[in-house]
Amino acid sequence: MNLLLPGMYFAxxxxxxxxxxxxxxxxxxxxMVLPFAARHPIGHLLAVGLVGAAAVLSRAPWRALLxxxxxxxxxxxxxxxxxxxxxxxRPLLALGGVRVTVEGLLAGALQVYRLCLLAVVAxxxxxxxxxLQLTHGLxxxxxxxxxxxxxxxxxxxxxxxxxxxxxxxxxxxxxxxxAQRARGVDLSSGPPWQxxxxxxxxxxxxxxxxxxxAEELAVAMEARGFRSQPHRTRLYxxxxxxxxxxxxxxxxxxxxxxxxxx
Amino acid sequence: MPxxxxxxxxxxxxxxxxxxxxxxxxxxxxxxxxxxxxxALVGPNGSGKSTLARHFNALLLPTAGEVWVDGLxxxxxxxxxxxxxxxxxxxxxxxxxxVAGTVEEDVAFGPENLGVPPxxxxxxxxxxxxxxxxxxxxxxxxxxxxxxxxQRVAIAGALATRPHCIIFDxxxxxxxxxxxxxxxxxxxxxxxxLGLTVILITQSMDEAALARRVLVMDGGxxxxxxxxxxxxxxxxxxxxxxxxxxxxxVARRLRERGVPLPSGLLTVEALVAxxxxxxxxxxxxxxx
Numbered sequence: 001m002n003l004l005l006p007g008m009y010f011a012x013x014x015x016x017x018x019x020x021x022x023x024x025x026x027x028x029x030x031x032m033v034l035p036f037a038a039r040h041p042i043g044h045l046l047a048v049g050l051v052g053a054a055a056v057l058s059r060a061p062w063r064a065l066l067x068x069x070x071x072x073x074x075x076x077x078x079x080x081x082x083x084x085x086x087x088x089x090r091p092l093l094a095l096g097g098v099r100v101t102v103e104g105l106l107a108g109a110l111q112v113y114r115l116c117l118l119a120v121v122a123x124x125x126x127x128x129x130x131x132l133q134l135t136h137g138l139x140x141x142x143x144x145x146x147x148x149x150x151x152x153x154x155x156x157x158x159x160x161x162x163x164x165x166x167x168x169x170x171x172x173x174x175x176x177x178x179a180q181r182a183r184g185v186d187l188s189s190g191p192p193w194q195x196x197x198x199x200x201x202x203x204x205x206x207x208x209x210x211x212x213x214a215e216e217l218a219v220a221m222e223a224r225g226f227r228s229q230p231h232r233t234r235l236y237x238x239x240x241x242x243x244x245x246x247x248x249x250x251x252x253x254x255x256x257x258x259x260x261x262x
Numbered sequence: 263m264p265x266x267x268x269x270x271x272x273x274x275x276x277x278x279x280x281x282x283x284x285x286x287x288x289x290x291x292x293x294x295x296x297x298x299x300x301x302a303l304v305g306p307n308g309s310g311k312s313t314l315a316r317h318f319n320a321l322l323l324p325t326a327g328e329v330w331v332d333g334l335x336x337x338x339x340x341x342x343x344x345x346x347x348x349x350x351x352x353x354x355x356x357x358x359x360x361v362a363g364t365v366e367e368d369v370a371f372g373p374e375n376l377g378v379p380p381x382x383x384x385x386x387x388x389x390x391x392x393x394x395x396x397x398x399x400x401x402x403x404x405x406x407x408x409x410x411x412x413q414r415v416a417i418a419g420a421l422a423t424r425p426h427c428i429i430f431d432x433x434x435x436x437x438x439x440x441x442x443x444x445x446x447x448x449x450x451x452x453x454x455x456l457g458l459t460v461i462l463i464t465q466s467m468d469e470a471a472l473a474r475r476v477l478v479m480d481g482g483x484x485x486x487x488x489x490x491x492x493x494x495x496x497x498x499x500x501x502x503x504x505x506x507x508x509x510x511x512v513a514r515r516l517r518e519r520g521v522p523l524p525s526g527l528l529t530v531e532a533l534v535a536x537x538x539x540x541x542x543x544x545x546x547x548x549x550x
Contacts, residue, residue, distance in 0.1 A: 132363045157361075164363050167405040213358045220359035223321055223351040224419065225343055225375035235370035235383045 021137025350420025410441025
């Protein structure tokens with residue numbers, strides 16, 4: 001598989017794939033915070049080391065991982081120059097009225113490194129965790145909030161249904177586009193604003209059909225006994241294994257050291 | 263007469279159109295469906311078939327009159343979940359009734375809603391997938407399945423709550439010939455082997471001929487109720503524009519041309535048997 005888009009699931013059976021989604025999501029959060037919270041180079045080394053190790057374990061193609069950096073390219077670009085030009089310190093270069101500093105260069109580079117790590121961690125999470133597992137994990141992690149009235153089950157249900165219908169809607173876009181092209185609608189030429197307007201004959205029928213589907217689905221769900229209530233059970237139960245415990249401990253230990261060391 | 267399972271008394275249902283007009287969709291339905299029956303519900307578009315069926319699992323509540331399912335009144339909100347456990351529904355569009363990302367999880371949806379313990383859900387899911395012959399696809403996402411397969415998953419989803427009755431609301435109208443065959447075979451199997459009460463809403467008189475009892479609806483009322491042999495060839499029923507089963511149509515035209523065939527030949531098998539019989543008696547009657 002050479003086309004691995006950011007955010008896509010990469011089906012494989014590695015140690016990382018087998019980890020409990022809750023552990024992976026927790027670890028991903030920790031690894032996203034660590035580069036921002038660490039004050040000492042050792043903290044950053046630990047972050048890079050852990051992410052690197054996860055990347056190797058995931059067996060995700062390197063090119064795909066590097067490809068995810070494109071998603072943060074423009075943000076990194078602006079962040080870098082923002083810090084580069086605005087940080088006071090020892091002058092590195094002065095051209096006309098603009099003065100850049102060594103500290104600026106380092107601060108800019110730090111931002112870029114943080115953003116890149118963020119992108120890679122997010123990509124690793126989605127590569128190794130199926131949307132289904134992500135939904136289960138999210139629901140399980142948010143479940144304590146159900147006690148204060150947050151509709152966690154419903155949120156999980158919304159996510160599940162949304163994911164279920166993504167391929168259906170792609171098929172439908174395909175069908176509608178073909179139908180409209182057969183009626184002489186030109187969908188793919190002209191200047192950008194024209195092309196955006198061209199999508200109207202596709203998206204209006206798509207929305208109408210989505211609403212009709214939603215109504216039918218609601219009836220079907222009701223017929224199958226769905227109602228907003230806390231008494232639902234689940235077929236899949238998430239269970240923590242020894243590997244989960246070890247992974248959690250490693251991330252927790254590295255995270256704590258990384259944050260505390262000054 | 264089998265024990266009654268669904269009963270309605272003077273059931274009326276009126277809804278209001280956007281312009282405020284009251285539209286009577288059901289006008290006084292008195293009906294009893296017994297346990298284990300196989301009932302086909304036919305009628306022109308807008309005659310109230312789906313509206314009636316939706317009263318059988320409390321998706322709709324009567325404007326007047328009453329509906330009981332297994333002795334439980336659908337008007338009692340505390341019984342709604344128990345009624346939906348007993349009466350499953352399978353709808354027309356296979357795509358718009360599957361909720362989860364994999365076949366297995368979708369089948370588990372009903373029992374999950376009823377709060378069945380996980381180990382028991384697992385058992386029921388495996389069992390239901392086995393009945394409809396979809397075990398091999400249990401980890402597939404729904405969009406990778408054919409229409410007929412999706413409908414069989416929907417049937418498994420209905421089975422997983424261990425219902426006494428399944429209502430099929432035009433389950434084959436969006437399927438190709440093969441999908442239709444698969445679904446109808448499953449429907450017959452549920453009735454014949456598992457003893458489930460089956461209510462099949464259909465536009466096809468060939469499908470209606472599979473049932474043991476046919477209800478004909480028109481204008482929100484049940485206008486005919488009887489075995490398919492009596493109902494489906496009735497000229498009054500034909501006036502509703504429902505057509506006839508293919509075999510009955512062929513038999514009628516052969517009769518017009520002088521072939522001595524009895525009435526009530528609703529399936530191709532019955533027609534072939536009758537033709538063979540006729541041919542034999544001709545052969546016996548011929549000299550030499």
